[in-house]
Structure formats: structure tokens, C-alpha cells
Amino acid sequence: MSAETERHAREDILGTLRRGLAAAPLIVPSPPARPAPEPITPDPWAKLAEVLTPLSVPLRLAGNPAEAAALVADIARERKATSYTRWGESLDGLGIDEALSGLTRAEAAPCRDLSKIDLGIALAHGVLVESGTMVLAAGPGRHRAASLLPPSSIILAPRKALLEDVGKLPELLAKLTAGGRAPACVNLISGPSSTADIELVLVRGVHGPASLTIVGLDWDF
Amino acid sequence: MRAQLFIPCLVEDCQPETAEAVVEVLEHLDVEVRHPSGQTCCGQLAYKTGDLKNARRLAARYLEIFAAPDPVVCPSGSCVKMVHNYPGLFNPDEPEHKRAVELAARTFEFCDFISGLPATQRMGAHLRARACYHGSCQLQGLPGQDAPRELLRGVRGLDLVEAERPDRCCGFGGVFSLQFTSVSEALVEDKCREILALEPDFVVAAEPSCLMNIGGHLARLGKPLPALHVAQVLAAGLRKETPPWK
């Protein structure tokens, strides 16, 4: 369609909207303040586990990098993974590659090249405890496919990323954008891929991962 | 205390027993009842079929009929709701508008009205029967929508049960039942099945049109279970005699 027609559509639409609102102004009463979130202290991990359990998402806690790497290796074994892909830089230094030395690592790559990988490992920039939501900001070395294509997904959740609920999302997104461009993709992940489209029977793993495990990093990562 | 009776057209000619029960209960509660003449239809049918012109005309009549300042009491949630809609039928600068606002503020559904009377607490109704309550959707959103339940719970001896989905529409919907007869029938079928499953002695509700719909279908099913207005149950409870429908 010509740019001309589109420009015309734009002017028409905006014009009709303006005229309509001018003729019949829409006054919206101010809403109440957003209620204070339920506190997640003193034990945010326990709160998080409580939310994740009904979603069939296990939460495992690591007290240090070595424990975290060992947990990742345990999960890989349980899932019978022979290959994995993980976020780069941000997860270097945890010793994951050493712990998974028996597995093939696939670097970040276009989807086609990652379609046969068994396990993906990524990091949460924020965790909304109330809904069990992992907030992942994609970027260079933080590929979206890592938490999407492999049938098994591990998301590492640092203690300092724990936030109360979705009310904290605007602040978190602003932080992720600070001093530059917003991430092109932020994923909020709250459980494994699921569907109930046939006779309302719940099935996990329809397009995304069937299994999701959260590894809590219980130190100042 | 004085009150003006607002009797829906359906009650006037098809369910006069309900109106009589309303009077009986109100008088028992020391309310002096007047029944202003000239009542026909409050305009609900016109309003709900989109005929606002006639709805306005009929509303204007009712503003006259109930011009006296006493509260207006009506045994139908949908008719009360209609009066609550009156202000919207007139422009704020029309004289009728102010009167409509005033009338709406003193028009009460029967159960809601008597719930607010001190004497109701000591009414002492007694009736040994099993009643299935249908919470008409037309009462939802009105002040005192749970008043019928509360009043029935106060009747000693009454085993009050509620159908599986007590507040689900019985499928009447005025013109809906004439234009979508099969859909409407399917809904009243559901409603009656859920009521009959509880094996009550009668169905009770605070909405005459639901009672007509449910009672009419039960009759067609060959299960002539009485469909009674809350006022009838209260009145029977006050008389303390075994009613014919037990």
C-alpha cells in the first residue's frame, strides 16, 4: 500500500479520535494508590517456592558458585541432556562449563542451529515472587532461544533480583534501560510452556520447554 | 410508617396472591399501605426493547402516580431497577429528571424495604417446609440483593436450600424468551433440573418474571412445584397454618 494512503489513514484516524474526544470528553477518576505488595521477607525463597510448586517448577538453592554449577549438572543429568546452550558473559565465572564438561555446548546462534539442543541456561534480571515470574532481558550473549527452544530450561535467579510483584516491573524495566536503549526483548517467564487447548487437559511443553527449574543463587551474585 | 405499593403488571393480573402477601406482611410490620390507582406498566418492556420514547412516557406517568413523598415498595427487582433507570431517560435540564432522581431514591424492592424495618427482626414467621431459593439476576446490583436470603433464613422451620447455580439466569429475559425461544428454554431447563435435584416443596424467589418462567416450565414438565414469591412464604409463615402448597 502506498505511503500516501497510509498517511491519509493516519490523519483520518487521529482526526476522528480527536474530534470524538473533543465532542464528548472522557474524564477518568484517579484510581486508588497501588496497594502495598505483600512483603517477601523474612524468607523470600520460601515464598517463591510456594508459588512455583503448583506450576511444577522446582526451586533449588545454591549458596555459592560451586553449588550452583553442581546443581546445574544434577539437573542436566536428570533431564538426560547431552547438549546445552547458555547465556555468555553474565554466567561466566560460575564454572558451569566445567560442571557440564561431558556435554556439548552450543554457542548463541540462530534458532535453526539450536533446535536440537537439550538444555538451555539463562539468568533472571528480576524475579517477581508473587507470581513466580522470572524476568529475562535479552541482548548480545543473552539469546532468547536459550529459554525457549530446548525442552529443558534452567533459569538462575540471584538473591538480589528478588522483587515483590508485578508492581515492581516498571522500575525494573527502567533499570534495564538505564543509560541506553531498552532491551529489544524482555521475557517474563512464569512456568513451563503449557496448553489446555484439547479438552482442557493440561499438557506441558507444547512449543517451549516442558521442564523449567529455577536455581536460586543465595549469595551476592 | 407509610408506604405506597407499586404492583408490577404481571403481579396485578397473573400473580395477585403475591401482592396480597406483600400487603399482609407490610401490615403485620405496622406499615400503612396505600395502593395508588392507575398503575399499568412501569415502562420496562419498552425500555428493554429499545423503545425509549414510550419508556419516557410511561416513566412520566409513574412519576405522577407516585408523586406522594412516601416510600414506594415493589415485589420485583427488575421493576425497581427500571425506576432506578428513570433519571437516565430525561435530560438533566428537564423537570422530570429531578423528580425521577427523587423517586428512584425512595423506591425499594420489597425484601430490601422490610429488611430495614425494626419490626422485621421480631416477625416470628414459622413454616416447616423445604424451599429452594432462586436468586434472580435482576436483584443483583440492587441495594439489599441478599435481603431475600436473609429473610428466608429468619423463617423458623424453613429448610432453605439453593440450587447449584442459584444466581444464574433462568433464561426469561423478557423479549429474549420470545425471540430466542430455544435458547431460553434450554436455560429454564437447566434451572429446573438444578431445582428439582434438591427435591424441595417449592421454589422461592423475589422476582415475578422468574417465577412465571420457572413455574411455567415446571408445569410443562408435569412437576407442578409451586413457584412462590418471598412475600408469600413470609405471609404463610406469619399465619402459621399449613399452606396448600406444602
Next chain:
Amino acid sequence: MEVNTQNFRSLAERASANKRLRGVLDHATRHFQRCRQASMDALPHREEYFARARAARFNALAHLPELLEELEKNATALGTKVHWAHDAAEARDIVTGIAKAANAKVIVKGKSMITEEIALNPALEAMGAEVWETDLGEFIVQLAGEPPSHIIAPALHKSREDVVKLFAEKLNLHGEAIPELTMLARHALREKFLTADMGITGANMAVASTGSVVLVENEGNIRMSTTCPRVHVAIMSIEKVVADFEAVADILRVLPRSTTGQRMSSYVSVLTGPRLEGETDGAQETHIVILDNGRSRVLGDPELRQTLACVRCGACLNVCPVYQTIGGHAYGWIYPGPIGALLSTLLLPEDKTRDLPYGCTLCGACHRTCPLSINHPQALLTLRAREKGGSILGRAHSLLARHPHAYRAAVGTARAVDPQLDLLPRLPGLSGLTGFVEARRPPELKKSFTARRRSAAKKERS
């Protein structure tokens, strides 16, 4: 899809006689209601959250033109191409134009009502592209050649057996159990995601302050559609824009809960422009198509613009006794239930939608359930009134009701001639009464309350 709303009444009447369909609908709508109720019961400060979501939506409507401009400016600055379309035909032209330019051979789609509204698939297929619906339910109805029957569960009307047969016939894939069937779809569609050149989705929200598109789902097919192909096109109707992420947060608080009872859907994607330098996945070319299709007119209508606040949670369908009885297809277009009756009437030509505002008992369950307090029955009444409403029966009744003596005389005559109202259905214009009377013993005309009161008073006096 073909518009069939002009046959709403007969479709509804027929559907209500379909016992199997009623069973399916009963099971499904109760399931959704249970899930929703449980999650709402567990939500503290529910009323405050509802009020905030309402304010977020209505504030967006109050500032719609400015927000759309801001969205355009911010999205364009990031490299997203923003398009505007008056109507379905223009939107189709825009999308097929993008597909042609991108030389798109395989196109994957995320579930979206808006692409159904503009009948996009046939247009893309006509240009030789392979188009795949990738939401499992949409995939099933696409294979069956049917429209979706519920906003959030498109294949609600299909049984497992139906799907077994469909997969065997159309895909030569054989499975029995539901998890097995689901995995067959996973494998078939995974192939398509990996080869697709273009992904098309709707948008649950667009964020003016950042130029982002927000997509909410559970399956991951929308993530796949926006992560794997080189090109992503998001199609949104004008009212989907909100001011900022504060608004997004307020809406996300109630949307999943109201839809499926989840605290949050499995996946919420916030997409802001094309992939960054150094990223290995995500679309490199991003488009937002802003579609009007009659909505801008509705915004100027103080009584009906509340319809534009809808976030498509589907809760009003699940509580509607009529939807529960007739299902989605009977509504004759893509939007079913209370919100569908409203949207279709507002978006389609007048002569095709006359019956839609009447397919409602005005019970108000939808209004009470809507997280945004849209008053569907009130809006339907407005539409009835606009349509120069009134039935013959209604007008005759009103005429009599204005003249109490004539009214009393008419009722008196009826009582004398036909106290059981047996003859009524035979009167011209009252044929609808036949069905009514078959299902119910009609009310009997008795001695009126006024007459009884008069006799009683007389007796007392004597």
C-alpha cells in the same frame, strides 16, 4: 472469515438444541469460572487492583490520539516501521506488502483475534505463502477450516476424537492421547518456526512511552514466532495502546487471573524494536500495523466507548448463560459472547447485526465479572434503542399502558376470552409465543389484585 451475524438468531436456536455442544460448553465454562474464582479469591486488594486496571485502560482511551503518536514516534526511533490502516482491506494490503518485500514463503502466526478480524490468512495464501497458525487451538481450527469458538480457547468445541481424525486426515500424523497429540503438533510446527521468514502476531498492549509491544501467552508459540523468523509484524487495533509500564503492570495484575486464573501467564514478551547489534535471534525487521476498522468512531460515543476498554480476557463469555448454551460459532463472526455481540454490532454493517443486541437476557453476569466493569447489558440496551427499537407487541403494550382504562379493558377482555392465554400465539406478530408456550404453561389471567382489594374492602365495610 465470512460474516454470518445476520443469521445469529437461527444459529443460536439451532446450537441450543445441540446436546453434545452444550455438554462441552458446560464443562469448559465451569472450568474457566472455577479457575478464575479461585485466583480472584486469593488476590488481596482485588477492588483496588480492578480500579487501577480500569483507570489504565480508560486513561489510555482518554488520550488515545496522543498515545498513538507517541507510540509511533518511539517505535520509529528504534527502527520499527509503523503503519496505519483505515480498514481490513488496507491492513491486508500492508501486511501482504511487507510479506512480498521480505519474500516470505513460510509465515507463522501467533493467536490473534485481530488477524481473524481482517481475514488475513486467505490474502497471504493468495500470494503463494504458506501460513501456519501456531497456537495449538488455532492450529486445530485452521486444519478443520473453522473459525475459533472462544477468545482464549479457540478449539473448545473440538473433542480429542475430532483432533485424532483431523491430524490423521490433514497431516498424516497418528496419535491417540492428548499429550501425544500435543507433541505431534509441537514437532510439526517446530519445523515451520525454524523455516519461517516472517512471524505475525497481534498485540495485547502497545506501550506509548517506549514503542514496545506486549504479548501474553502460555504455549510459547508467540515467542517462537517473534524469535525465529527474520521479520515480525504486530497488528494492533488502535485501542491497544497504553501510556507506560505502570499501566502494563496494572493490567497484567488482572488479565491472566481473569483469563485462566493464573497469577501470570507462562510467557509475557515485551518487544522493543528489532534485535540489537550482536544478538543472534529475534526479528531483524519489525513492523507495527495500527488498525482502526470503525473503532475511532466508537471512541466519540460516550455510551458505547467502554467497549474499547476490553482486554479480551474472555471472562464474560464464561459467565454468560447464552454463551454457555450456544457457544462461539452461533455469534456468526469472530467475537463471541457479550463482548462479541457488542463488538460485532459496532464493527460490522448495520443490516448484518440487527439481532445481536437482543441475544441477551440482560442478567448482568458479564458486567459483574468484567475486570474493567464494562457494562455490556447497558451498552446492548443502547444499541437496541439506537436501532429504533420496539417490537409490535411492545408498542401495543406501551400504548395500552399509557391509558389505564383501555389497559384494564384489554386485560378484562383477554381474561374473559382466553384466561389461559392459549390463543395468544395465534395472533399476528406474536408467533414467537408458540415456542414460549410450548416450553412453559403461560401465566393465567386471574382476578386482579386491585379488584380483589376492592372486594375485600367492600366486605369489610359491609
